Amino acid sequence: VRYFNVFYEKPVSGFQTENCSEGWKMFKDRCYLFSTxxxxxxxxxxxxRNRGADLAVIKSEEEQNDLMKDKVPSGHQxxxxxxxxxxxWSDxxxxxxxxxxxxxxxISTEHSCAFSKLGKWYNLNCSIELNFVCYTGEIDLHTLL
Structure with a gap:
């Protein structure tokens, strides 16, 4: 099984929190949690999943650029x-x-997970510990938490 992670180099900013639970940020119709x-x-x-969410799904280049590239703390995967x-996708x-x-x-079997570096995705061993991004999908987070 192979997995993915994301590497970004910009500070968290620009999110709205309206309609999202404390600590979560809204982008379009979804709430995101950038876990520390x-x-x-x-x-x-x-x-x-224990939070009633799933690992983030990135469905478009716009979402990749607008959501992730400018919102993840500097240097984080x-x-x-x-x-x-x-x-x-996990959902x-x-x-x-x-x-x-x-x-x-x-295609190496050594690398079973992936990360994004400067907005591009690469694969990486899934047993490595990294921060992560959760999202609620197109649902109301208040009913989940």
Whole structure:
């Protein structure tokens, strides 16, 4: 199984918190939590699901650029919900947008997870502990927490 994470180099800013629970930030119709905790991809997904959410799904270039690139603390690598069975999103949604860097993903069995660096995705071993991004999808977070 292969998983993904995201690497960004800009400070968290520009989010609205209206309609999201404390600590969560709104982007369009979704609420996001940029966790300061770290864990493996599986632990990150479990933490998000315990909050009534899932690891973030990035469905478009606009979302990648507007949401992630400018909102993640400097130098952080963040797990998102994309993983390798057949490159699927953890919430079961259809995977159509990709943002792979040249020569990625690596087909090496050593690398079973991925991260984004400067807005591009690379794969990485999923047992590495990183921060992560949870999202609520298109639902009201207040009913979940």
């Amino acid at each position: 905790e770290s864990g493996t991809w599986d632990k990150a997904r479990e933490d998000c 963040m797990w998102i919900g994309l993983y390798r069975d057949t490159w699927s 079961g949604s259809v995977h159509s947008f990709t943002n792979w860097a040249p020569s990625s993903p690596s």
